[in-house]
Protein backbone atom coordinates (compact mmCIF):
# COMPACT_ATOMS: atom_id res chain seq x y z
CA UNK A 52 0.00 0.00 0.00
CA UNK A 53 1.29 3.48 -0.82
CA UNK A 54 1.37 5.56 2.36
CA UNK A 55 0.67 9.29 2.37
CA UNK A 56 3.97 9.77 4.18
CA UNK A 57 5.60 9.53 0.76
CA UNK A 58 4.72 13.25 0.68
CA UNK A 59 7.48 13.81 3.21
CA UNK A 60 9.83 13.41 0.25
CA UNK A 61 8.29 16.51 -1.36
CA UNK A 62 8.71 18.54 1.79
CA UNK A 63 12.36 17.47 1.91
CA UNK A 64 12.67 18.49 -1.75
CA UNK A 65 11.25 21.93 -1.01
CA UNK A 66 7.67 21.29 -2.17
CA UNK A 67 5.94 22.71 0.88
CA UNK A 68 2.28 22.33 1.70
CA UNK A 69 1.18 25.75 2.85
CA UNK A 70 -0.58 25.90 6.20
CA UNK A 71 -3.45 27.63 4.39
CA UNK A 72 -3.54 25.85 1.04
CA UNK A 73 -1.71 23.41 -1.14
CA UNK A 74 -1.01 26.09 -3.75
CA UNK A 75 -1.86 25.70 -7.40
CA UNK A 76 -0.75 28.09 -10.15
CA UNK A 77 -0.91 31.65 -8.78
CA UNK A 78 -2.05 30.12 -5.50
CA UNK A 79 -5.47 29.16 -6.87
CA UNK A 80 -6.30 25.58 -6.03
CA UNK A 81 -7.75 23.60 -8.95
CA UNK A 82 -10.16 21.05 -7.46
CA UNK A 83 -11.23 18.22 -9.76
CA UNK A 84 -14.98 18.11 -9.05
CA UNK A 85 -15.90 14.41 -8.84
CA UNK A 86 -12.60 13.99 -10.74
CA UNK A 87 -12.58 15.24 -14.32
CA UNK A 88 -16.32 14.67 -14.51
CA UNK A 89 -16.71 16.63 -17.73
CA UNK A 90 -14.69 13.89 -19.44
CA UNK A 91 -15.30 10.63 -17.53
CA UNK A 92 -18.14 9.18 -15.42
CA UNK A 93 -17.96 10.99 -12.07
CA UNK A 94 -16.41 9.53 -8.93
CA UNK A 95 -14.34 6.82 -10.59
CA UNK A 96 -10.61 6.17 -10.25
CA UNK A 97 -10.32 6.92 -13.97
CA UNK A 98 -12.02 10.31 -13.52
CA UNK A 99 -9.76 11.26 -10.59
CA UNK A 100 -6.63 10.06 -12.41
CA UNK A 101 -7.47 12.13 -15.48
CA UNK A 102 -8.12 15.19 -13.28
CA UNK A 103 -4.64 14.92 -11.79
CA UNK A 104 -3.05 14.40 -15.19
CA UNK A 105 -4.90 17.50 -16.47
CA UNK A 106 -3.44 19.63 -13.67
CA UNK A 107 -5.79 19.36 -10.70
CA UNK A 108 -4.19 19.96 -7.29
CA UNK A 109 -7.05 18.25 -5.48
CA UNK A 110 -9.58 15.49 -6.25
CA UNK A 111 -13.08 15.65 -4.79
CA UNK A 112 -15.02 12.57 -3.67
CA UNK A 113 -18.52 12.88 -2.23
CA UNK A 114 -18.91 10.18 0.44
CA UNK A 115 -21.77 7.85 1.35
CA UNK A 116 -21.81 4.53 3.24
CA UNK A 117 -22.38 0.93 2.21
CA UNK A 118 -24.46 -1.48 4.33
CA UNK A 119 -21.27 -2.76 5.91
CA UNK A 120 -20.04 0.73 6.80
CA UNK A 121 -17.48 1.34 4.05
CA UNK A 122 -17.14 4.90 2.73
CA UNK A 123 -17.54 4.98 -1.04
CA UNK A 124 -17.58 7.81 -3.58
CA UNK A 125 -21.05 8.69 -4.91
CA UNK A 126 -22.78 12.05 -5.10
CA UNK A 127 -25.85 10.66 -3.34
CA UNK A 128 -26.86 7.40 -1.71
CA UNK A 129 -29.32 6.71 -4.57
CA UNK A 130 -27.19 5.15 -7.29
CA UNK A 131 -29.70 4.37 -10.05
CA UNK A 132 -28.56 7.38 -12.10
CA UNK A 133 -24.82 6.78 -11.98
CA UNK A 134 -24.43 2.97 -12.08
CA UNK A 135 -25.94 -0.11 -13.73
CA UNK A 136 -27.54 -1.20 -10.44
CA UNK A 137 -31.03 -1.29 -12.02
CA UNK A 138 -29.86 -3.96 -14.47
CA UNK A 139 -27.98 -6.03 -11.89
CA UNK A 140 -30.30 -5.78 -8.88
CA UNK A 141 -33.78 -4.96 -10.29
CA UNK A 142 -35.59 -6.40 -7.26
CA UNK A 143 -33.73 -4.17 -4.81
CA UNK A 144 -35.52 -0.98 -5.89
CA UNK A 145 -37.25 0.68 -2.95
CA UNK A 146 -38.73 3.96 -1.72
CA UNK A 147 -37.56 5.76 1.39
CA UNK A 148 -37.38 9.15 3.05
CA UNK A 149 -33.96 10.81 2.80
CA UNK A 150 -33.57 14.18 4.49
CA UNK A 151 -37.33 14.66 4.45
CA UNK A 152 -37.81 13.76 0.80
CA UNK A 153 -39.41 10.61 -0.60
CA UNK A 154 -36.98 8.94 -2.98
CA UNK A 155 -37.30 5.82 -5.13
CA UNK A 156 -34.32 3.88 -6.39
CA UNK A 157 -31.36 1.83 -5.19
CA UNK A 158 -29.49 2.99 -2.09
CA UNK A 159 -25.88 2.39 -1.08
CA UNK A 160 -26.88 1.58 2.51
CA UNK A 161 -28.77 -1.49 1.22
CA UNK A 162 -25.70 -2.97 -0.52
CA UNK A 163 -22.50 -4.47 0.86
CA UNK A 164 -19.19 -3.34 -0.55
CA UNK A 165 -18.87 -6.71 -2.30
CA UNK A 166 -22.18 -6.02 -4.07
CA UNK A 167 -21.20 -2.44 -4.91
CA UNK A 168 -18.02 -3.78 -6.50
CA UNK A 169 -20.10 -5.80 -9.01
CA UNK A 170 -21.53 -2.52 -10.40
CA UNK A 171 -20.11 -0.32 -13.13
CA UNK A 172 -20.38 3.48 -13.33
CA UNK A 173 -22.44 5.39 -15.87
CA UNK A 174 -22.39 9.01 -16.99
CA UNK A 175 -25.13 11.00 -15.20
CA UNK A 176 -25.78 13.67 -17.85
CA UNK A 177 -27.37 12.85 -21.23
CA UNK A 178 -25.34 15.48 -23.12
CA UNK A 179 -21.93 14.21 -21.93
CA UNK A 180 -20.01 11.29 -23.49
CA UNK A 181 -21.34 7.82 -22.70
CA UNK A 182 -18.31 6.09 -24.25
CA UNK A 183 -17.11 4.92 -20.82
CA UNK A 184 -20.41 3.64 -19.43
CA UNK A 185 -20.11 0.14 -17.99
CA UNK A 186 -16.31 0.20 -17.75
CA UNK A 187 -15.35 1.63 -14.35
CA UNK A 188 -15.85 0.52 -10.73
CA UNK A 189 -17.25 2.50 -7.81
CA UNK A 190 -14.21 3.32 -5.62
CA UNK A 191 -13.86 3.35 -1.86
CA UNK A 192 -12.52 6.50 -0.20
CA UNK A 193 -9.46 4.53 0.87
CA UNK A 194 -8.71 3.67 -2.75
CA UNK A 195 -8.91 7.39 -3.57
CA UNK A 196 -6.52 8.34 -0.74
CA UNK A 197 -4.09 5.71 -2.01
CA UNK A 198 -4.45 7.01 -5.58
CA UNK A 199 -3.64 10.56 -4.43
CA UNK A 200 -0.49 9.35 -2.65
CA UNK A 201 0.59 7.25 -5.61
CA UNK A 202 -0.02 10.03 -8.16
CA UNK A 203 1.72 12.60 -5.93
CA UNK A 204 4.89 10.56 -6.22
CA UNK A 205 4.36 10.04 -9.95
CA UNK A 206 3.64 13.65 -10.99
CA UNK A 207 6.02 15.26 -8.50
CA UNK A 208 3.55 17.55 -6.72
CA UNK A 209 1.26 17.01 -3.76
CA UNK A 210 -2.26 15.88 -4.63
CA UNK A 211 -4.86 16.46 -1.92
CA UNK A 212 -8.29 14.90 -1.43
CA UNK A 213 -11.45 16.85 -0.59
CA UNK A 214 -14.05 14.43 0.85
CA UNK A 215 -17.61 15.69 1.37
CA UNK A 216 -19.91 14.07 3.93
CA UNK A 217 -23.22 13.51 2.09
CA UNK A 218 -26.45 13.16 4.06
CA UNK A 219 -24.49 12.83 7.33
CA UNK A 220 -27.51 13.21 9.65
CA UNK A 221 -29.45 10.63 7.65
CA UNK A 222 -26.59 8.12 7.74
CA UNK A 223 -26.10 8.61 11.49
CA UNK A 224 -29.82 8.02 11.96
CA UNK A 225 -29.65 4.60 10.28
CA UNK A 226 -26.60 3.52 12.30
CA UNK A 227 -24.00 4.18 9.62
CA UNK A 228 -22.26 7.38 10.81
CA UNK A 229 -19.83 8.88 8.31
CA UNK A 230 -17.65 11.08 10.49
CA UNK A 231 -16.08 8.46 12.80
CA UNK A 232 -15.25 6.23 9.84
CA UNK A 233 -13.76 9.14 7.93
CA UNK A 234 -11.60 10.12 10.90
CA UNK A 235 -10.44 6.52 11.40
CA UNK A 236 -9.44 6.21 7.77
CA UNK A 237 -7.59 9.53 7.72
CA UNK A 238 -5.77 8.59 10.94
CA UNK A 239 -4.77 5.27 9.39
CA UNK A 240 -3.16 7.25 6.55
CA UNK A 241 -1.61 9.86 8.88
CA UNK A 242 -3.77 12.68 7.49
CA UNK A 243 -4.61 14.51 10.69
CA UNK A 244 -3.27 18.09 10.66
CA UNK A 245 -3.87 21.37 8.83
CA UNK A 246 -0.71 20.92 6.79
CA UNK A 247 -1.73 17.49 5.50
CA UNK A 248 -3.17 17.25 1.98
CA UNK A 249 -6.84 16.87 2.84
CA UNK A 250 -9.87 19.12 3.30
CA UNK A 251 -13.26 17.94 4.59
CA UNK A 252 -16.43 19.69 3.40
CA UNK A 253 -20.12 19.49 4.22
CA UNK A 254 -23.36 21.40 3.74
CA UNK A 255 -24.40 20.34 7.25
CA UNK A 256 -22.71 22.44 9.96
CA UNK A 257 -23.32 19.68 12.53
CA UNK A 258 -21.10 17.30 10.54
CA UNK A 259 -18.17 19.73 10.62
CA UNK A 260 -18.82 20.65 14.25
CA UNK A 261 -18.70 16.94 15.11
CA UNK A 262 -15.44 16.55 13.20
CA UNK A 263 -13.67 19.63 14.62
CA UNK A 264 -12.65 18.09 17.98
CA UNK A 265 -11.85 14.74 16.37
CA UNK A 266 -9.31 15.77 13.71
CA UNK A 267 -7.09 18.72 12.87
CA UNK A 268 -7.41 18.80 9.06
CA UNK A 269 -8.91 21.80 7.26
CA UNK A 270 -12.72 21.93 7.31
CA UNK A 271 -14.89 23.77 4.81
CA UNK A 272 -18.51 24.88 5.15
CA UNK A 273 -20.46 24.58 1.89
CA UNK A 274 -23.01 27.34 1.19
CA UNK A 275 -25.63 26.97 -1.50
CA UNK A 276 -27.30 29.79 -3.40
CA UNK A 277 -29.64 31.65 -1.06
CA UNK A 278 -27.67 30.73 2.07
CA UNK A 279 -26.93 33.32 4.74
CA UNK A 280 -23.41 34.52 3.92
CA UNK A 281 -23.51 37.64 6.10
CA UNK A 282 -20.44 38.72 8.09
CA UNK A 283 -22.21 37.46 11.25
CA UNK A 284 -22.68 34.00 9.74
CA UNK A 285 -19.06 33.98 8.53
CA UNK A 286 -17.87 34.78 12.05
CA UNK A 287 -19.93 31.85 13.32
CA UNK A 288 -18.46 29.50 10.66
CA UNK A 289 -14.93 30.60 11.56
CA UNK A 290 -15.43 29.07 15.02
CA UNK A 291 -15.47 25.53 13.61
CA UNK A 292 -14.21 25.70 10.00
CA UNK A 293 -11.23 27.04 8.05
CA UNK A 294 -13.00 28.03 4.85
CA UNK A 295 -16.22 28.35 2.94
CA UNK A 296 -17.33 26.73 -0.31
CA UNK A 297 -19.94 29.04 -1.78
CA UNK A 298 -22.05 28.37 -4.82
CA UNK A 299 -20.41 30.75 -7.32
CA UNK A 300 -23.67 32.70 -7.54
CA UNK A 301 -23.08 33.92 -3.97
CA UNK A 302 -19.94 35.64 -5.34
CA UNK A 303 -21.16 36.59 -8.82
CA UNK A 304 -24.98 36.64 -8.86
CA UNK A 305 -27.00 36.23 -12.03
CA UNK A 306 -30.29 37.68 -13.26
CA UNK A 307 -33.18 35.29 -13.97
CA UNK A 308 -32.10 35.20 -17.66
CA UNK A 309 -28.62 34.00 -16.62
CA UNK A 310 -26.73 37.21 -17.31
CA UNK A 311 -24.26 38.14 -14.61
CA UNK A 312 -24.71 40.91 -12.07
CA UNK A 313 -22.02 42.81 -10.13
CA UNK A 314 -19.95 40.73 -7.69
CA UNK A 315 -20.78 40.67 -3.99
CA UNK A 316 -18.33 41.36 -1.14
CA UNK A 317 -18.32 37.71 -0.03
CA UNK A 318 -14.67 36.97 -0.91
CA UNK A 319 -13.35 39.93 1.03
CA UNK A 320 -15.79 39.36 3.92
CA UNK A 321 -14.68 35.72 4.20
CA UNK A 322 -11.01 36.63 4.07
CA UNK A 323 -11.71 39.25 6.73
CA UNK A 324 -13.12 36.46 8.92
CA UNK A 325 -9.97 34.37 8.33
CA UNK A 326 -11.73 31.91 6.00
CA UNK A 327 -10.49 30.68 2.62
CA UNK A 328 -12.95 30.64 -0.32
CA UNK A 329 -13.34 27.70 -2.73
CA UNK A 330 -16.19 28.31 -5.21
CA UNK A 331 -18.22 25.72 -7.13
CA UNK A 332 -18.79 24.59 -9.82
CA UNK A 333 -17.08 25.59 -13.08
CA UNK A 334 -18.50 23.78 -16.13
CA UNK A 335 -17.74 24.55 -19.76
CA UNK A 336 -20.94 23.51 -21.50
CA UNK A 337 -23.50 26.02 -22.76
CA UNK A 338 -26.08 24.35 -20.47
CA UNK A 339 -24.12 25.69 -17.48
CA UNK A 340 -21.96 28.61 -18.65
CA UNK A 341 -23.46 32.11 -18.32
CA UNK A 342 -24.12 33.80 -21.68
CA UNK A 343 -22.19 36.77 -20.26
CA UNK A 344 -18.94 34.89 -21.00
CA UNK A 345 -19.77 34.72 -24.73
CA UNK A 346 -19.11 30.98 -24.90
CA UNK A 347 -15.56 31.24 -23.51
CA UNK A 348 -15.20 29.33 -20.19
CA UNK A 349 -11.70 30.81 -19.67
CA UNK A 350 -13.38 34.15 -18.97
CA UNK A 351 -15.18 32.70 -15.96
CA UNK A 352 -11.93 31.43 -14.42
CA UNK A 353 -10.31 34.81 -15.07
CA UNK A 354 -13.19 36.63 -13.38
CA UNK A 355 -13.02 34.51 -10.22
CA UNK A 356 -9.21 34.69 -10.15
CA UNK A 357 -9.45 38.48 -10.27
CA UNK A 358 -12.00 38.43 -7.46
CA UNK A 359 -9.43 36.69 -5.25
CA UNK A 360 -10.89 33.24 -4.67
CA UNK A 361 -8.46 30.70 -3.22
CA UNK A 362 -9.69 27.70 -5.16
CA UNK A 363 -12.38 26.46 -7.49
CA UNK A 364 -14.18 23.21 -8.11
CA UNK A 365 -14.30 22.34 -11.80
CA UNK A 366 -15.60 19.49 -13.96
CA UNK A 367 -12.90 20.49 -16.49
CA UNK A 368 -9.47 20.69 -14.78
CA UNK A 369 -7.83 20.95 -18.23
CA UNK A 370 -9.72 24.16 -19.03
CA UNK A 371 -9.02 25.49 -15.53
CA UNK A 372 -5.30 24.76 -15.74
CA UNK A 373 -5.00 26.45 -19.15
CA UNK A 374 -6.95 29.50 -18.01
CA UNK A 375 -5.10 29.95 -14.75
CA UNK A 376 -1.69 29.28 -16.24
CA UNK A 377 -2.18 31.65 -19.16
CA UNK A 378 -3.24 34.32 -16.64
CA UNK A 379 0.04 33.70 -14.80
CA UNK A 380 2.07 34.71 -17.88
CA UNK A 381 0.37 38.14 -18.07
Ligand code: G3P
Pocket residue numbers: 084113126215252273296331332364
Ligand atom coordinates in the same frame (compact mmCIF):
# COMPACT_ATOMS: atom_id res chain seq x y z
O1 G3P B 1 -18.65 20.13 -2.97
C1 G3P B 1 -18.66 21.23 -3.82
C2 G3P B 1 -19.81 21.00 -4.68
O2 G3P B 1 -19.54 19.74 -5.19
C3 G3P B 1 -21.11 20.94 -3.93
O3 G3P B 1 -22.09 20.46 -4.70
O4 G3P B 1 -23.75 18.81 -5.18
O5 G3P B 1 -21.70 18.84 -6.54
O6 G3P B 1 -21.63 18.00 -4.21
P1 G3P B 1 -22.29 18.95 -5.17
Ligand code: CA
Pocket residue numbers: 111112113215
Ligand atom coordinates in the same frame (compact mmCIF):
# COMPACT_ATOMS: atom_id res chain seq x y z
CA1 CA C 1 -19.34 17.76 -3.65
